[in-house]
Amino acid sequence: IAGITQAPTSQILAAGRRMTLRCTQDMRHNAMYWYRQDLGLGLRLIHYSNTAGTTGKGEVPDGYSVSRANTDDFPLTLASAVPSQTSVYFCASSDGTGNPAFFGQGTRLTVV
Amino acid sequence: AQSVTQLDSQVPVFEEAPVELRCNYSSSVSVYLFWYVQYPNQGLQLLLKYLSGSTLVKGINGFEAEFNKSQTSFHLRKPSVHISDTAEYFCAVRTTGNQFYFGTGTSLTVIP
Secondary structure (H helix, E strand, C coil): CCCEEEECCEEEECCCCCEEEEEEECCCCCEEEEEEEECCCEEEEEEEECCCCCCEECCCCCCEEECCCCCCECCEEECCCCHHHCEEEEEEEECCCCCCCEECCCEEEEEC | CCCEECCCCEEEEECCCCEEECCEECCCCCCEEEEEEECCCCCEEEEEEECCCCCEEECHHHCEEEEECCCCEEEEEECCCCHHHCEEEEEEEECCCCCEEECCCEEEEEEC
């Protein structure tokens, strides 16, 4: 693994189903983030974690939950997917010292 | 509240012409500023960053940006664009809480 790995790369999901998007980083970064990217809206922060064991809400947290059991992993869960959650989801991490965030390649999720 | 405004959603420019992509940020945010580039179907890559020091920062691929505190701007420039510069460009700020917030993006299209 080099950098940030997201899985799956794409998924079609029936509305009402539960789904977990996975994110793993091998840079030992303290901070991790989940964004969704929608046309015309740019990237919007869903949830973040500044260190293992802590999480916080971003701009659009409703319908999503996260956990940070260890430094490397930061899964994003949709408890009951709705079509408005169709989007491209990006995981990112940073070392928390002012350096930039590094991004994964994204997960394209379609809720039908 | 923190905010980032990218004033132009689409910028067409002829090959070898100069380009400026505009970004303004709200004065309440930390002045850690970044520009990212996103090529089709890929994640975001860092172009350049401003953390402190010289207000003119140089990045990869011949891009540069100037931090202007009085105008709360961080415009991205390149003196001569290439076809390969066609991409989506995002301006971002890092807050004191270590969160990254993004603008809505500017789609740069380089015309042969």
